[in-house]
Amino acid sequence: QSALTQPASVSGSPGRSITISCTGTSSDIGSYNLVSWYQQHPGKAPKLIIYEGNKRPSEVSNRFSGSKSGITASLTISGLQAEDEADYYCCSYAGSRPYVFGSGTKVTVL
Amino acid sequence: EVQLVESGGGLVQPGGSLRLSCAASTFTFSSYEMHWVRQAPGKGLEWLSYISRSGDTIYYADSVKGRFTISRDNAENSLYLQMNSLRAEDTAVYYCAREASYGYSFDYWGQGTLVTVSS
Numbered sequence: 433q434s435a436l437t438q439p440a441s442v443s444g445s446p447g448r449s450i451t452i453s454c455t456g457t458s459s460d461i462g463s464y465n466l467v468s469w470y471q472q473h474p475g476k477a478p479k480l481i482i483y484e485g486n487k488r489p490s491e492v493s494n495r496f497s498g499s500k501s502g503i504t505a506s507l508t509i510s511g512l513q514a515e516d517e518a519d520y521y522c523c524s525y526a527g528s529r530p531y532v533f534g535s536g537t538k539v540t541v542l
Numbered sequence: 543e544v545q546l547v548e549s550g551g552g553l554v555q556p557g558g559s560l561r562l563s564c565a566a567s568t569f570t571f572s573s574y575e576m577h578w579v580r581q582a583p584g585k586g587l588e589w590l591s592y593i594s595r596s597g598d599t600i601y602y603a604d605s606v607k608g609r610f611t612i613s614r615d616n617a618e619n620s621l622y623l624q625m626n627s628l629r630a631e632d633t634a635v636y637y638c639a640r641e642a643s644y645g646y647s648f649d650y651w652g653q654g655t656l657v658t659v660s661s
Contacts, residue, residue: 464646469648477653523589523648531577
């Protein structure tokens with residue numbers, strides 16, 4: 433059960449947009465539109481920010497958006513803010529396995 | 543507000559056992575599927591195990607299959623993880639997580655409990 437591949441780090445200036453990629457295989461992201469994304473601040477539990485690829489829980493800012501193409505899912509954060517500095521993880525349903533997380537991306541706000 | 547509170551973590555020797563608990567409150571526990579997820583120090587998240595609402599369907603990650611056992615007591619609003627034959631690589635913060643009602647994602651997480659496997 434190999435982890436989904438994410439870039440180790442992504443950075444951006446306040447107010448700009450950044451995109452985090454999450455690459456899987458035909459057995460997970462490629463087969464299901466069931467990718468979720470989690471934000472984790474240091475010492476805290478993860479928080480759900482995107483589910484089913486592109487849907488947001490009601491309490492999550494619309495600055496967060498998700499998409500998918502083939503075996504790669506993406507999370508875009510627009511209007512970057514200092515509070516967005518955190519670790520981000522993707523997760524895909526994978527059928528029989530049945531869940532696999534990404535390797536994680538540290539977002540730095542410059 | 544949904545609450546999930548893990549307990550039972552601590553220091554254990556390699557080969558030892560530990561039982562984690564997750565106490566759920568302010569929601570109808572029996573109506574939700576539940577999971578365990580762990581995070582080794584400085585590392586990423588790793589999904590470990592799933593249990594259905596009634597407990598009749600269970601899945602495990604290969605890394606813990608045959609060593610860990612997930613269970614639940616809906617009358618006590620509690621989720622459990624029995625961990626046997628512990629190894630150094632099992633050292634991590636263990637989270638219980640609720641599967642969202644719309645499925646396939648984890649909408650609430652506990653604060654985590656630290657398990658350290660060391661002699």
